[in-house]
Amino acid sequence: MLSYFDLSYIEFFGIKDIKVFSETEHPEHSLMSTIVDDQFNEGFSRFVVRTDDIESAAKHFQDKGLSVNGPYYRSRKTLDGSLLEWHLLYVGNESDELELPYIIQWYEGDKERRKSLIEKKVIGHHPSGAEFSHISMAVWDLNKTVEKWSSLLNLPKGEEFFDEELQAQCRTLKLLGGDLVFASPIGEGVLLNFLRTRGEKPFLVNLTGSFEHSVVTFKFSGGLYRIKKEDKIRNFSVFKFK
Numbered sequence: 001m002l003s004y005f006d007l008s009y010i011e012f013f014g015i016k017d018i019k020v021f022s023e024t025e026h027p028e029h030s031l032m033s034t035i036v037d038d039q040f041n042e043g044f045s046r047f048v049v050r051t052d053d054i055e056s057a058a059k060h061f062q063d064k065g066l067s068v069n070g071p072y073y074r075s076r077k078t079l080d081g082s083l084l085e086w087h088l089l090y091v092g093n094e095s096d097e098l099e100l101p102y103i104i105q106w107y108e109g110d111k112e113r114r115k116s117l118i119e120k121k122v123i124g125h126h127p128s129g130a131e132f133s134h135i136s137m138a139v140w141d142l143n144k145t146v147e148k149w150s151s152l153l154n155l156p157k158g159e160e161f162f163d164e165e166l167q168a169q170c171r172t173l174k175l176l177g178g179d180l181v182f183a184s185p186i187g188e189g190v191l192l193n194f195l196r197t198r199g200e201k202p203f204l205v206n207l208t209g210s211f212e213h214s215v216v217t218f219k220f221s222g223g224l225y226r227i228k229k230e231d232k233i234r235n236f237s238v239f240k241f242k
Helices: 018-023 031-037 054-063 110-119 142-153 190-198
Strands: 002-005 008-011 048-050 067-077 083-092 102-106 131-138 161-163 168-173 179-185 202-209 215-220 223-229
Touching: 018 031, 054 067, 054 083, 054 102, 131 190, 142 168, 142 179, 179 190, 190 202
Parallel strands: 048 102, 131 179, 202 223
Antiparallel strands: 002 008, 067 083, 083 102, 131 202, 161 168, 168 179, 215 223
């Protein structure tokens, strides 16, 4: 099941037979291998960024000395009988606990894909004005992780800030389509508890919109969500590897 926010979405992934899934050989650093390694814990697992040149993305990560698997061609028939096609690329570094995103390239461009999804009534304007803002990731060493990810993904760094609700020092990497916020605990709280039980992972999805309350935090299907009242509308775009 997919929950769309323009071209960005949250995917709720279900497994029919855990035994068969566990015994199936999955590509290294893939979402499927992560789910198995995480012992099928419910909650956020990985995230994906899209590109319009997945071959260049593969070369980019190879040049950085990372393990690269793919691109793999994937397709499926939609409910209306049309063919949906894409490529996936998995990258990783065995020495890191926090796994890098995997990469997707759709056969349709952003404009064509948005037009198609609107026509099929898959995406539209929500009455609350809800927009995807950013992903928060739990990490032990904030500065080390931000420096490494900024270098690997060619993303500019924002200023460090304190999140009182999470009791964490945070820093942002600016990514079109939704920023990446890294959070490291400085005291007891939900973030420290998450790190102790799940390790370094995406743990919080942040949304913005015209809501009654300034901030609302809730848990759903093992994932933590925070909705913040904000008038700013974000622009969604493809991530380009250079």
